[in-house]
Amino acid sequence: MRQLTYWCEHARLDGTVAEGVTLHTAPDGTLAEVRAGQEVPDGATVLRGLTLPGLANTHSHAFHRALRGTTQTGRGTFWTWRELMYRTAARLTPDSYHALARAVYAEMALAGITRVGEFHYLHHAPGGTRYADPNAMGEALLAAAADAGLRITLLDTAYLASGFGPGGTGAPPEEHQLRFSDGTADAWAERASALADRAAVLPHALVGAAVHSVRAVPAGELAAVAGWAGERGAPLHVHLSEQTAENDACRAAHGRTPARLLADHGVLGPRTTAVHATHLTDEDVALLGGTGAGVCMCPTTERDLADGIGPAVALQRAGSPLSLGSDSHAVVDLLEEARAMELDERLRTRTRGHWSADQLLRAATEDGHAALGAPGAGRLTPGAPADFTTLALDSVRTAGPPPELGAETAVFAATAADVRHTVVGGRHIVRDGAHTTVPDVAGALRTAITALHT
Numbered sequence: 001m002r003q004l005t006y007w008c009e010h011a012r013l014d015g016t017v018a019e020g021v022t023l024h025t026a027p028d029g030t031l032a033e034v035r036a037g038q039e040v041p042d043g044a045t046v047l048r049g050l051t052l053p054g055l056a057n058t059h060s061h062a063f064h065r066a067l068r069g070t071t072q073t074g075r076g077t078f079w080t081w082r083e084l085m086y087r088t089a090a091r092l093t094p095d096s097y098h099a100l101a102r103a104v105y106a107e108m109a110l111a112g113i114t115r116v117g118e119f120h121y122l123h124h125a126p127g128g129t130r131y132a133d134p135n136a137m138g139e140a141l142l143a144a145a146a147d148a149g150l151r152i153t154l155l156d157t158a159y160l161a162s163g164f165g166p167g168g169t170g171a172p173p174e175e176h177q178l179r180f181s182d183g184t185a186d187a188w189a190e191r192a193s194a195l196a197d198r199a200a201v202l203p204h205a206l207v208g209a210a211v212h213s214v215r216a217v218p219a220g221e222l223a224a225v226a227g228w229a230g231e232r233g234a235p236l237h238v239h240l241s242e243q244t245a246e247n248d249a250c251r252a253a254h255g256r257t258p259a260r261l262l263a264d265h266g267v268l269g270p271r272t273t274a275v276h277a278t279h280l281t282d283e284d285v286a287l288l289g290g291t292g293a294g295v296c297m298c299p300t301t302e303r304d305l306a307d308g309i310g311p312a313v314a315l316q317r318a319g320s321p322l323s324l325g326s327d328s329h330a331v332v333d334l335l336e337e338a339r340a341m342e343l344d345e346r347l348r349t350r351t352r353g354h355w356s357a358d359q360l361l362r363a364a365t366e367d368g369h370a371a372l373g374a375p376g377a378g379r380l381t382p383g384a385p386a387d388f389t390t391l392a393l394d395s396v397r398t399a400g401p402p403p404e405l406g407a408e409t410a411v412f413a414a415t416a417a418d419v420r421h422t423v424v425g426g427r428h429i430v431r432d433g434a435h436t437t438v439p440d441v442a443g444a445l446r447t448a449i450t451a452l453h454t
């Protein structure tokens with residue numbers, strides 16, 4: 001990688017918007033030097049607008065993108081949505097998943113996202129048959145991210161059961177869930193280890209672990225998944241209390257809440273991120289915060305699925321760092337996720353100002369990257385990855401406010417459509433609003449999705 005210099009008209013540095021910022025990249029794809037108040041150096045690439053650290057999409061299921069629009073017809077519930085999602089999952093092969101994920105990750109790059117946390121449980125062929133390479137689906141996702149120029153933390157997900165069974169066991173997977181299951185946590189760990197070892201040589205990829213949910217991993221298997229993540233120092237994610245039905249079933253099976261069950265089996269800790277955390281008791285909030293576990297909010301998905309509004313303010317006060325994810329990809333726009341967290345809280349409490357724009361950007365950048373196993377990323381500072389994105393400040397949405405209110409403009413007015421540039425590891429992957437390696441992202445999405453529906 002060549003050493004490059006970018007000159008930013010405006011850039012967000014440590015909570016303020018600075019002018020005339022030079023970003024010198026090192027050959028290893030990190031930032032070598034960051035200086036404000038500079039004229040444009042000879043040979044520098046000029047980035048007009050507001051440059052932010054690259055955004056972290058902490059929670060993604062790439063294949064859900066194929067459901068956009070189709071699940072908005074009629075009424076339905078979370079559970080009818082899940083049936084549609086299963087039908088789409090049943091049609092994917094390693095090749096078709098690669099094509100779809102490449103397009104989805106390119107869409108994310110166009111939205112300023114530089115790292116995705118892919119919560120991946122579509123491991124095997126329909127019916128549970130192993131592919132010749134048992135990690136063919138995970139490999140397809142790693143390759144898709146490379147093709148789209150994105151960094152990926154593949155959260156290899158244990159999904160072993162269809163629900164709570166008698167005596168703390170799990171009920172066997174239903175037919176459409178067979179391809180998600182490795183059978184046991186030990187078998188999951190063996191396959192995940194093989195994928196993690198292969199990803200270790202890929203500069204853009206990390207492999208972490210995930211517990212799909214307390215419904216899908218029996219209590220007796222939770223410690224094995226947590227132990228795998230602990231041994232490897234890897235991030236550990238888990239869907240938590242998105243629906244009250246999960247809480248009711250967990251109480252009936254185990255006499256405790258899902259958060260308590262996870263804590264009792266060693267799943268909660270500073271490397272853990274709980275996703276959604278919508279329906280929590282006060283004790284659950286204290287448990288999560290007390291262990292330093294983070295929480296990933298997915299507001300556009302949570303409102304699409306009528307989940308409810310999670311207690312983000314209380315969680316943060318209790319000690320949980322917050323991050324953001326586009327999850328089902330009903331919308332891929334981290335700026336919308338960031339403002340939604342604040343605006344949802346305003347509607348619930350009828351008060352304003354729970355987070356500043358700067359704090360919301362921190363959830364979309366630093367704290368998101370940290371939740372994906374990349375602490376120190378998400379800042380424009382020497383030594384951090386040279387990952388950044390530039391928003392237009394002259395669009396119909398963003399024109400008008402003074403540049404020093406750039407963070408407020410970015411969070412409360414801009415959308416993904418205002419992203420002009422995205423740079424990952426010092427390399428331009430979106431230039432002037434166009435992806436540099438996927439020339440027709442909309443066409444790639446249409447082709448990949450149409451193939452699944454016909």
Ligand SMILES: [Zn+2]
Nearest residue numbers: 061119239327
């Ligand atoms: Zn999810």
